[in-house]
Amino acid sequence: xVFRISGIVLALIGIWQLFAAWKYYRFLRTKGxxxxxxxxxxxxxxxxxxxxxxxxxxxxxxPETIVQLIGK
Numbered sequence: 859x860v861f862r863i864s865g866i867v868l869a870l871i872g873i874w875q876l877f878a879a880w881k882y883y884r885f886l887r888t889k890g891x892x893x894x895x896x897x898x899x900x901x902x903x904x905x906x907x908x909x910x911x912x913x914x915x916x917x918x919x920x921p922e923t924i925v926q927l928i929g930k
Contacts, residue, residue: 861921869914875907 882900917924 861917861924865914865917868910872907872911872914879903
């Protein structure tokens with residue numbers, strides 16, 4: 859039960875992170891910036907959101923495999 863709730867929370871955080879990366883992409887596309895680290899922030903933000911979403915969905919739909927990996 860705890861893994862399913864944690865999975866939902868992690869999936870929601872992943873969705874929020876992907877939304878934040880999308881908004882930042884739209885900001886960069888319209889206004890731009892001279893910061894050379896902006897593409898890295900965009901890519902890693904989207905990657906972090908995608909990973910959080912995948913792990914969150916995995917924890918929600920298959921908590922038994924998480925328990926086996928942890929070794930509880």
